[in-house]
Amino acid sequence: MSDRKKWDELRQEALSHPDAQEAYEATRIRYELGRTVREHREALGMSQAQLARAAGLQQPAVARFEAGGTMPTLPLLERFASALRLRLHVGFEPLDRAS
Template structure:
Protein backbone atom coordinates (compact mmCIF):
# COMPACT_ATOMS: atom_id res chain seq x y z
CA UNK A 1 0.00 0.00 0.00
CA UNK A 2 1.43 3.39 -0.88
CA UNK A 3 1.13 6.34 1.48
CA UNK A 4 -1.57 8.11 -0.54
CA UNK A 5 -3.92 5.15 0.07
CA UNK A 6 -3.33 4.98 3.82
CA UNK A 7 -6.23 6.03 6.05
CA UNK A 8 -6.33 6.58 9.77
CA UNK A 9 -8.62 4.47 11.91
CA UNK A 10 -10.75 7.53 12.64
CA UNK A 11 -11.16 8.32 8.93
CA UNK A 12 -12.14 4.72 8.19
CA UNK A 13 -14.58 4.73 11.12
CA UNK A 14 -16.23 7.94 9.92
CA UNK A 15 -16.53 6.43 6.44
CA UNK A 16 -18.48 3.52 7.94
CA UNK A 17 -15.73 0.94 7.54
CA UNK A 18 -15.18 -1.70 10.21
CA UNK A 19 -12.25 -0.77 12.41
CA UNK A 20 -10.49 -3.10 14.81
CA UNK A 21 -8.52 -1.78 17.75
CA UNK A 22 -5.58 -3.27 19.59
CA UNK A 23 -6.30 -4.06 23.26
CA UNK A 24 -3.62 -1.57 24.29
CA UNK A 25 -5.48 1.18 22.45
CA UNK A 26 -8.75 0.30 24.21
CA UNK A 27 -7.01 0.21 27.61
CA UNK A 28 -5.32 3.56 27.01
CA UNK A 29 -8.61 5.19 26.04
CA UNK A 30 -10.33 3.81 29.13
CA UNK A 31 -7.51 5.10 31.33
CA UNK A 32 -7.73 8.53 29.70
CA UNK A 33 -11.52 8.69 30.03
CA UNK A 34 -11.37 7.63 33.68
CA UNK A 35 -8.67 10.19 34.45
CA UNK A 36 -10.62 12.98 32.76
CA UNK A 37 -13.81 12.14 34.70
CA UNK A 38 -11.95 12.17 38.04
CA UNK A 39 -10.12 15.39 37.15
CA UNK A 40 -13.27 17.21 36.05
CA UNK A 41 -15.16 16.32 39.23
CA UNK A 42 -12.17 17.19 41.46
CA UNK A 43 -11.91 20.62 39.84
CA UNK A 44 -15.68 21.10 40.09
CA UNK A 45 -15.40 20.53 43.86
CA UNK A 46 -12.36 22.81 44.15
CA UNK A 47 -10.10 20.08 45.53
CA UNK A 48 -6.39 19.68 45.02
CA UNK A 49 -4.91 16.31 44.12
CA UNK A 50 -3.52 16.07 47.66
CA UNK A 51 -6.96 16.73 49.17
CA UNK A 52 -8.56 14.09 46.95
CA UNK A 53 -5.79 11.65 47.83
CA UNK A 54 -6.40 12.20 51.55
CA UNK A 55 -10.17 11.80 51.18
CA UNK A 56 -9.84 8.62 49.12
CA UNK A 57 -7.03 6.89 51.01
CA UNK A 58 -4.67 7.21 48.08
CA UNK A 59 -1.40 9.06 47.59
CA UNK A 60 -1.14 12.26 45.54
CA UNK A 61 1.06 10.50 42.94
CA UNK A 62 -1.62 7.80 42.54
CA UNK A 63 -4.24 10.49 41.91
CA UNK A 64 -1.91 12.23 39.46
CA UNK A 65 -1.25 9.00 37.52
CA UNK A 66 -4.97 8.21 37.42
CA UNK A 67 -5.90 11.70 36.18
CA UNK A 68 -3.12 11.65 33.62
CA UNK A 69 -4.31 8.36 32.17
CA UNK A 70 -0.89 6.90 32.89
CA UNK A 71 -2.32 3.70 34.30
CA UNK A 72 -5.33 1.46 33.97
CA UNK A 73 -6.25 0.87 37.61
CA UNK A 74 -7.62 -2.39 38.97
CA UNK A 75 -11.40 -2.18 39.23
CA UNK A 76 -11.62 -1.68 43.04
CA UNK A 77 -9.37 1.40 42.93
CA UNK A 78 -11.77 3.81 41.10
CA UNK A 79 -14.28 3.19 43.88
CA UNK A 80 -12.16 5.31 46.24
CA UNK A 81 -12.21 8.62 44.34
CA UNK A 82 -15.86 8.09 43.38
CA UNK A 83 -16.78 7.91 47.06
CA UNK A 84 -14.46 10.80 47.97
CA UNK A 85 -15.95 12.97 45.21
CA UNK A 86 -19.50 12.21 46.37
CA UNK A 87 -20.74 10.61 43.20
CA UNK A 88 -21.01 7.55 41.02
CA UNK A 89 -18.45 6.57 38.43
CA UNK A 90 -19.94 4.69 35.48
CA UNK A 91 -17.69 2.56 33.28
CA UNK A 92 -19.12 1.24 30.05
CA UNK A 93 -16.81 -1.22 28.39
CA UNK A 94 -17.81 -2.60 25.02
CA UNK A 95 -15.92 -4.35 22.28
CA UNK A 96 -13.53 -1.79 20.82
CA UNK A 97 -14.88 1.13 22.84
CA UNK A 98 -15.36 2.42 26.37
CA UNK A 99 -16.97 5.36 28.12
CA UNK A 100 -16.57 6.84 31.56
CA UNK A 101 -19.04 9.24 33.14
CA UNK A 102 -19.28 10.71 36.61
CA UNK A 103 -22.65 11.48 38.17
CA UNK A 104 -22.64 13.61 41.34
CA UNK A 105 -24.97 12.47 44.12
CA UNK A 106 -27.98 14.68 44.70
CA UNK A 107 -27.41 17.32 47.36
Protein backbone atom coordinates in the same frame (compact mmCIF):
# COMPACT_ATOMS: atom_id res chain seq x y z
CA MET B 1 2.14 14.19 -6.06
CA SER B 2 4.11 12.27 -3.46
CA ASP B 3 3.65 8.65 -2.41
CA ARG B 4 3.65 9.69 1.24
CA LYS B 5 0.59 8.70 3.24
CA LYS B 6 -1.44 11.13 5.26
CA TRP B 7 -1.56 10.79 9.05
CA ASP B 8 -5.15 9.50 9.00
CA GLU B 9 -4.19 6.77 6.56
CA LEU B 10 -1.18 5.74 8.66
CA ARG B 11 -3.28 5.74 11.83
CA GLN B 12 -6.03 3.67 10.23
CA GLU B 13 -3.48 1.21 8.87
CA ALA B 14 -1.82 0.84 12.28
CA LEU B 15 -5.16 0.41 14.07
CA SER B 16 -6.24 -2.29 11.65
CA HIS B 17 -3.96 -4.69 13.54
CA PRO B 18 -5.90 -6.47 16.36
CA ASP B 19 -3.15 -5.94 18.96
CA ALA B 20 -3.05 -2.23 18.20
CA GLN B 21 -6.83 -1.95 18.56
CA GLU B 22 -6.68 -3.63 21.97
CA ALA B 23 -3.90 -1.34 23.18
CA TYR B 24 -5.70 1.74 21.83
CA GLU B 25 -8.91 0.76 23.62
CA ALA B 26 -7.09 0.19 26.94
CA THR B 27 -5.44 3.59 26.62
CA ARG B 28 -8.75 5.27 25.77
CA ILE B 29 -10.41 3.78 28.84
CA ARG B 30 -7.60 4.90 31.16
CA TYR B 31 -7.66 8.39 29.68
CA GLU B 32 -11.45 8.74 29.97
CA LEU B 33 -11.52 7.50 33.57
CA GLY B 34 -8.71 9.87 34.54
CA ARG B 35 -10.34 12.81 32.79
CA THR B 36 -13.65 12.11 34.53
CA VAL B 37 -12.05 12.01 37.98
CA ARG B 38 -10.13 15.23 37.26
CA GLU B 39 -13.28 17.01 36.06
CA HIS B 40 -15.24 16.01 39.18
CA ARG B 41 -12.31 16.92 41.46
CA GLU B 42 -12.01 20.35 39.85
CA ALA B 43 -15.78 20.90 40.00
CA LEU B 44 -15.56 20.35 43.77
CA GLY B 45 -12.62 22.74 44.01
CA MET B 46 -10.34 19.99 45.33
CA SER B 47 -6.62 19.74 44.76
CA GLN B 48 -5.00 16.44 43.88
CA ALA B 49 -3.57 16.34 47.40
CA GLN B 50 -7.03 16.79 48.92
CA LEU B 51 -8.47 14.04 46.75
CA ALA B 52 -5.57 11.79 47.63
CA ARG B 53 -6.15 12.27 51.36
CA ALA B 54 -9.90 11.66 50.99
CA ALA B 55 -9.26 8.48 48.98
CA GLY B 56 -6.42 7.22 51.17
CA LEU B 57 -3.80 7.65 48.44
CA GLN B 58 -0.68 9.68 47.77
CA GLN B 59 -0.90 12.74 45.50
CA PRO B 60 1.42 11.26 42.82
CA ALA B 61 -0.98 8.30 42.48
CA VAL B 62 -3.84 10.70 41.77
CA ALA B 63 -1.71 12.58 39.23
CA ARG B 64 -0.77 9.34 37.42
CA PHE B 65 -4.39 8.21 37.40
CA GLU B 66 -5.71 11.53 36.08
CA ALA B 67 -3.10 11.46 33.31
CA GLY B 68 -4.31 8.01 32.20
CA GLY B 69 -1.13 6.34 33.41
CA THR B 70 -2.73 3.48 35.32
CA MET B 71 -5.55 1.00 34.78
CA PRO B 72 -7.55 1.11 38.00
CA THR B 73 -9.22 -1.71 39.86
CA LEU B 74 -12.87 -1.48 40.84
CA PRO B 75 -11.95 -0.94 44.52
CA LEU B 76 -9.79 2.03 43.51
CA LEU B 77 -12.62 3.50 41.42
CA GLU B 78 -14.92 3.06 44.44
CA ARG B 79 -12.42 4.98 46.59
CA PHE B 80 -12.34 7.83 44.08
CA ALA B 81 -16.13 7.85 43.80
CA SER B 82 -16.57 7.98 47.57
CA ALA B 83 -13.97 10.74 47.94
CA LEU B 84 -15.74 12.73 45.21
CA ARG B 85 -19.16 12.10 46.78
CA LEU B 86 -20.27 10.02 43.82
CA ARG B 87 -21.66 6.54 43.30
CA LEU B 88 -19.68 4.30 40.99
CA HIS B 89 -21.74 2.94 38.12
CA VAL B 90 -20.25 0.25 35.87
CA GLY B 91 -22.11 -0.89 32.78
CA PHE B 92 -21.92 -2.19 29.26
CA GLU B 93 -23.00 -0.51 26.02
CA PRO B 94 -23.44 -1.91 22.54
CA LEU B 95 -20.36 -1.20 20.43
CA ASP B 96 -22.35 0.90 17.98
CA ARG B 97 -23.23 3.34 20.83
CA ALA B 98 -19.82 3.46 22.51
CA SER B 99 -17.57 6.44 21.89
